[in-house]
Every structure is written in structure tokens, then in C-alpha cells.
Amino acid sequence: MTKGKVYLVGAGPGDPKLITVRGLAALKRADVVVYDRLAGPQLLQQLPAETERIYVGKRPDRHTMKQEEINRLLVDLALQGKTVCRLKGGDPTVFGRVGEEAELLRQHGIDFDIVPGITSAIAVPAYAGIPVTHRDWASSFSIITGHESPDKLDRMIHWDKVTNATGTLLFLMGVAKIGYISEQLIKHGRSPGTPVALVRWGTRAEQATLVGTLGDIEAKVAEAGFEPPAVIVVGDVVRQRETLKWMENKPLFGWRVLVTRARAQASELTERIDELGGEPYEFPVIETRPQSEPGAIRAIEEALAEAETYDWVMLTSPNGAEHFFAWLCRTGTDIRRFHRARFAAVGPKTAEALLARGVIAEALPSKFQAEGLLDSLVAELRPGQRALLPRGDLAREVLPRELEARGVDAVELDVYENRLIVPQDDGRLLEMLRAGEIHVVTFTSSSTVTNLLEALRRLGETSPAELLSGAIVACIGPVTAQTAAANGLKVAIQADQATIDGLVEALAAYRRDPTSRSN
Ligand code: SAH
Numbered sequence: 001m002t003k004g005k006v007y008l009v010g011a012g013p014g015d016p017k018l019i020t021v022r023g024l025a026a027l028k029r030a031d032v033v034v035y036d037r038l039a040g041p042q043l044l045q046q047l048p049a050e051t052e053r054i055y056v057g058k059r060p061d062r063h064t065m066k067q068e069e070i071n072r073l074l075v076d077l078a079l080q081g082k083t084v085c086r087l088k089g090g091d092p093t094v095f096g097r098v099g100e101e102a103e104l105l106r107q108h109g110i111d112f113d114i115v116p117g118i119t120s121a122i123a124v125p126a127y128a129g130i131p132v133t134h135r136d137w138a139s140s141f142s143i144i145t146g147h148e149s150p151d152k153l154d155r156m157i158h159w160d161k162v163t164n165a166t167g168t169l170l171f172l173m174g175v176a177k178i179g180y181i182s183e184q185l186i187k188h189g190r191s192p193g194t195p196v197a198l199v200r201w202g203t204r205a206e207q208a209t210l211v212g213t214l215g216d217i218e219a220k221v222a223e224a225g226f227e228p229p230a231v232i233v234v235g236d237v238v239r240q241r242e243t244l245k246w247m248e249n250k251p252l253f254g255w256r257v258l259v260t261r262a263r264a265q266a267s268e269l270t271e272r273i274d275e276l277g278g279e280p281y282e283f284p285v286i287e288t289r290p291q292s293e294p295g296a297i298r299a300i301e302e303a304l305a306e307a308e309t310y311d312w313v314m315l316t317s318p319n320g321a322e323h324f325f326a327w328l329c330r331t332g333t334d335i336r337r338f339h340r341a342r343f344a345a346v347g348p349k350t351a352e353a354l355l356a357r358g359v360i361a362e363a364l365p366s367k368f369q370a371e372g373l374l375d376s377l378v379a380e381l382r383p384g385q386r387a388l389l390p391r392g393d394l395a396r397e398v399l400p401r402e403l404e405a406r407g408v409d410a411v412e413l414d415v416y417e418n419r420l421i422v423p424q425d426d427g428r429l430l431e432m433l434r435a436g437e438i439h440v441v442t443f444t445s446s447s448t449v450t451n452l453l454e455a456l457r458r459l460g461e462t463s464p465a466e467l468l469s470g471a472i473v474a475c476i477g478p479v480t481a482q483t484a485a486a487n488g489l490k491v492a493i494q495a496d497q498a499t500i501d502g503l504v505e506a507l508a509a510y511r512r513d514p515t516s517r518s519n
Contacts, residue, residue, distance in 0.1 A: 003110055004031075004078040008098050010091040010117015011035075013124050015203035016042035017274070023115045030085035032077055034070070038089020038120075038229070040204070041428045045282055053426055067097055071104040078110040091119040095145055095172055119143070121170045124202025124231040128209045129244035137236035138167030146174020146181055146232065153177070163188035171232035175200075178232065179218035185234065186214050195238035200230040205256040205279040205439065207247065211238060250277020251508040255439040256432070258471070260448040262286045265318070269442065272504045281438065283429050285451035287421045288319050288392065290326060296414045300327050303388060303411055307337035312387035312408075315361075316346040316399065321353035323415040324390035335359070341388070344377060347499065374402050383407025390415045418447055422455045430459055433467050440472045440493075442503065446483035449475075453487055465489055472510070476503045 007026035012018030019027070027033065027043060035044065036057030044053060054073070056065040065073070077084045092098035092114060105112045121143045122132055132141045142162060146153070162169065163185050174181055175198065186192050192215030200208045212220040214234065220226075247253060255278040259266050263284040270280040291297055304327065315321045328335060335357075345351040345361035354361045362377075387403055390413045403410040423429075432438050433456075443449045456464035465488035473489045475481040477498030481491045493510045495502035509516060 001079075001081045004080065004082040004084060006074050006078050006084045006086060006101075006105055006110060006112040007115055008086045008092050008101060008112060009088065009115040010093075010096070010119075011039035011043055011087045011089055012118040013090055013120040013127075013203045014038070014040045014201065015127075015279075016040050016046075018118050018123060018203060019043060020115060020117065023117060026113070026115055027085050027087065029083055031082040033085045033087055034073060034077070035087040036089070039087040041425065042281060043087065044428075045423065045425060049424055053424075055426060067100060071101050074101055075104055075108050075110060078105065079108070088117070089120065090123075091117040094119045094121060094143060095147075120202060120229075120231055121172060124199045125170070125197070125233045125237075127202045127207060127247045128197060128199040129241040129246055129248075130197060130199075130233055130237055131240060131244070132168050132170065132233070132237060134167075134237050134240065137239075140166040141168035141170055141235075142166040143170045143172065144174075146171040146177045150177070150180050153180070157184075159184040160188045163190055168233065168235040168237050171234070173228070174232045175221065175226065175228040175230050178221050181232070182214040182217055190214055190234070194234060195236060197233045197238045197241065198226055198230045199233070200226065200228070202231060203247075205254055206437070207254075209241070209248075211241065247277060252276040252278030252511055255279065255507075255511065256281055256437060257440040257442060257507070258283055258429075258438050259442055260285050260452050261442075261444040262288055264288070265444075269444070269500050269503070272500065273507075276504065276508060278440075278507070281429070281432070283423050283425065283452075283455075285421060285423070285455045286445075286447055287419045288323070288416045289419065290323060290330075291414055291417055293414075293417075300413050300415060301331055303413055304328065304331050304333045307333055308340060309386055310338060310341040310388045310411075311382075311385040312344060313338060313341045314344045314346075314387055314389050314399065315350050315354065316389070316391050318349045318353040319416060320391045321345070321350055321357070323392075324413075325357050327390075327415055342380075349499070374399065378406070381406045381408055385409070386411065389413065392416050392418055420451045420454055422458050427459070430456070430461060430467075433470070436470050438471050440474055440507065441468055442474045442476075442507075443480050443484055444476045444500070444503070446480050449480060449483045449487055449489070474503065474507055474510075476500075 009023040009026050032052040034054045034056055056070050058064045074084055074086055088096045102112055125132055171181060194214045196212050196214055196217045198210045210220055210224055210226050252273060257273050257278045257280050259269050259280050259282045266282050266284055270282060273280040342362045343354055343359050345354055351361040386409045388411050389400060400410040400412050453464045461467050468489055472492045473484055474493035475484055475491050476495050481494045484491050493506050495506040
């Protein structure tokens with residue numbers, strides 16, 4: 001068997017966008033990903049479902065793999081001919097033990113690449129508004145481990161040299177030793193007034209910063225109960241934070257926001273949350289795919305065969321539009337055969353989807369509900385007209401009913417199916433929900449509500465609504481909110497306008513002032 005290959009990849013400090021392009025390519029190419037706690041869970045979600053994932057980090061219920069076992073695992077996987085991505089937090093060469101892993105691979109003649117990452121030592125202070133150098137205050141920096149016992153630290157670190165040789169000192173794995181570290185630095189010549197910052201979980205929703213001086217930081221850490229992992233920054237550069245603090249000022253900073261809508265449509269919401277400083281966590285519980293039921297397919301074919309007979313084609317969602325056109329392609333139906341029909345769209349996104357295919361929608365309703373479409377069309381409808389309604393299998397009945405009431409012959413077509421999916425995320429979502437690490441849950445349709453609850457049930461949660469009660473529930477509109485409430489969820493946020501923009505605005509408004517809107 002040909003040997004596989006191992007990519008030793010730096011994942012960056014946590015924000016999933018802080019991986020390198022090369023690192024992401026290696027991750028996507030891998031047959032198996034071996035990862036630990038510091039590699040952000042969002043990165044794993046970008047993997048195809050068939051990629052094998054092996055967690056080798058700390059976990060309460062399982063034993064932690066020793067470094068030798070990990071080295072061996074990488075060798076074994078590669079010997080099975082697999083392409084392996086060993087994903088490590090930050091940069092793999094900075095306290096990442098990549099040397100040991102690479103060495104054993106070399107001994108077995110296994111090909112490897114080292115793909116550098118953005119080290120937390122620099123990125124985490126940057127996210128706290130602390131550049132590690134400064135023209136006047138620090139022309140060098142050192143990255144130092146704080147991991148070892150005081151004895152070993154003393155043997156490994158020449159405190160006198162470290163204290164005086166460089167400007168900024170960056171300690172990793174040092175929170176538990178903060179007292180000893182500051183004591184040594186003062187003893188060897190740094191002033192007790194030297195600014196110090198501890199930045200915990202930098203680049204993630206939990207990012208928190210504690211600022212003090214060498215003289216008082218130990219007491220402050222104890223008082224705040226400040227826990228690892230954190231980067232410790234020692235030096236005058238810390239002062240820059242007063243003016244350069246940026247991440248914490250963003251409107252959604254500190255919120256990890258669950259995005260439940262279909263992967264194909266999630267990106268807009270995910271990007272907006274990210275832009276506003278929130279941390280999106282995609283957990284798509286719905287998937288749309290072309291209609292597959294034979295009876296429904298026959299109905300589509302028959303309806304399209306009569307393209308010339310329609311006065312209206314009414315589309316109620318971008319999905320509907322997309323699948324309608326896909327069926328035109330599949331059945332070889334030229335759009336020009338709908339020459340009699342006027343096209344109408346519910347909502348700006350549906351209109352956009354039509355426009356992208358060269359069709360200008362007739363009516364843009366003011367409200368983004370099926371009723372709204374009708375309000376703006378009522379004057380134009382005539383008894384005896386025919387309307388084609390391509391939609392999903394879960395579309396609501398309002399529109400066809402109202403059309404029929406006005407004597408319009410409404411032909412409904414289920415052009416696509418909505419399917420429940422349960423994303424593979426290695427139990428991370430359940431873990432985070434239980435730990436209160438999902439701050440907001442967003443629902444963009446009724447089926448995202450029912451599907452999420454069902455997905456959680458399938459993951460082994462017996463009372464999913466209760467599990468979600470620790471999070472703020474945000475709904476795109478009244479119908480979704482009703483479904484959420486009917487399923488035992490307390491809806492805190494409801495968008496004024498049932499659009500992604502509306503939802504994002506409502507999130508930001510609630511974050512500013514939770515009392516301002518309590519629908
Ligand atoms: N190879 C990693 C460091 C591994 S050592 C890198 O280059 O970043 C683990 C230590 O890194 C932690 O104890 C902590 O000091 C630091 N660290 C990693 N990610 C961090 C984060 N998001 N926030 C704060 N500290 C982090």
C-alpha cells in the first residue's frame with residue numbers, strides 16, 4: 001500500500017477565519033483529522049461528512065492521549081495510506097510538539113508538510129488591542145512557556161536574561177504560575193509598575209482581558225478567578241489597549257450565535273454575525289434538495305408542459321425560485337414558453353433570485369409574508385386566471401387558498417423537499433449548550449425550530465426545549481416565533497422585518513438593550 005501523507009497544520013488561535021489558506025486546503029483534503037481542544041470547532045464543520053475526526057485532547061469522560069500515542073497514531077494512519085491533517089491550535093511550532101510528531105514520521109519514511117499558523121502569542125494580544133511591538137516602547141519580544149514547575153522553569157528560563165534582554169514578554173500556559181513569574185521578573189529588575197495583561201480565550205466569544213501590573217496582577221487574577229487558557233503580556237505595549245481596544249467594542253462581541261438554517265443559505269447570516277463581532281456557529285438542521293417523489297415529479301412535468309397557459313408564476317422563496325429554474329433545465333422547458341405569465345415574488349431575496357436569472361418580478365410586497373404578496377396583487381387578479389406556485393413541500397397554504405377565493409386556478413408545485421439533517425459535530429453543540437456557551441439561537445423558519453429540537457433529540461437530549469432555555473431565542477418573523485413558542489421556547493427577539501438584515505438588526509438592538517424589545 002502506498003503511504004499516506006501528514007499535514008501538520010496550525011489552526012490559528014480560535015477564530016476559524018484565522019487559519020491560513022494552505023491550512024484550510026490541507027484540512028479539506030484530509031481523509032482523517034486529528035485535533036485537540038485549542039483547534040476551534042467551527043473549522044471541523046467545514047469538513048465533508050465522510051472525513052474521519054479523531055479528538056486527542058482533554059475530555060472529562062475519556063482519558064487524554066499521551067504525546068507518544070498521538071505520534072504513533074499519525075504514523076499508523078499514514079501507513080494505512082491515509083491523508084492526515086494534524087490540526088493544532090495557533091502555530092504548530094510554538095509549544096506544539098510538532099518536532100516530535102515530524103521526527104517519528106521521518107523515521108517511518110512518511111511524507112509530511114508543516115503548515116504554519118497564526119500563533120496565539122501574537123494574535124490574542126492583537127485581538128485585545130495590544131500590538132506586541134511598538135516603535136518607542138518595545139523593539140523585540142519573547143515567547144516563553146509558563147507551563148513547568150518553578151524548579152524546571154528556573155532551569156529552563158534564565159530569568160535575569162529574559163527579564164532584561166527583550167521588550168515585550170509573552171507567556172503561554174502561565175496563568176497558574178502568574179505569581180511566580182511576576183516575582184521573578186521583579187526580582188531580576190523589572191519595575192513592579194510594569195503593565196501586565198492576561199487575555200483569555202482570545203479571538204473567541206469568551207475573550208476576556210485582565211490588566212494590572214507586575215506588582216498586583218497575582219492578586220487580581222485570584223480575585224477575578226481568572227482561568228486559563230490565556231496569553232500573558234508583560235511590558236509597556238499593554239498601555240496601547242486603552243486606545244486600541246477594538247474587538248470588545250463590536251456590537252455582538254461576546255455572543256456565540258447558533259445558525260440553524262440550511263448550509264447553502266447560511267453564509268449571509270453567518271457573515272453578518274461575524275462582521276458585527278459575534279461568533280457564528282453553524283449547525284444546519286435543514287437541507288433542501290430537488291423533489292424526488294415520483295407523483296410530485298410527474299405533477300411538475302405536467303405543469304411545465306402547459307407553460308403557455310399560466311397568467312402568473314408566483315415564487316415565495318429564493319429556494320423555490322432556484323428549484324423552479326432547475327426543473328426548467330431538467331425538463332428542457334424554455335423560460336420563454338411562459339410568455340403570458342407575469343412573475344411575482346415574496347420578499348427582496350426571491351426577487352433577486354429571479355433577477356439573477358433575467359426575470360424581473362412584478363410585485364414587491366411590503367410585508368414579507370404570503371399575505372403581503374397578495375395585498376399588493378389583489379387588484380390585478382382576475383377570476384379564471386391560472387397561477388403556478390412553485391414552492392417547497394412545507395410551504396404554507398395561505399396563498400393558494402386566497403387565490404382560489406378570488407377565482408384564480410392555483411397550481412401548486414412541490415419543486416423541492418426540506419429534509420431534516422443532523423450535522424456531525426462530535427457532540428460539541430450539546431456540550432456547548434449544556435455549558436451555556438451558546439448565547440443565542442437563531443431561527444429563520446418554522447422548520448429550523450422543529451428540526452433543531454428533533455436533531456437534539458436524536459443526539460440523545462431528552463428535553464431539548466429545556467436545554468435551549470439557557471440561550472436567547474431569536475426568530476426571523478412572527479410565524480417562526482409562533483412555532484418556537486408552540487414548542488416550548490421563550491422567544492426573546494423577533495425581527496421587525498422578516499429578513500436576514502432585520503434579524504441581525506434585532507440581535508444588535510437586543511444586545512445594546514435587552515429591555516428595549518421583548519416580544
Ligand atoms: N501552538 C499554540 C500554543 C500552544 S500552548 C500557539 O501557537 O498558539 C497552549 C497555550 O497557548 C495556552 O495555554 C495559552 O497560553 C495559549 N493560547 C492558545 N490559544 C489561546 C487563546 N485563544 N486565547 C488565549 N490563550 C491561548
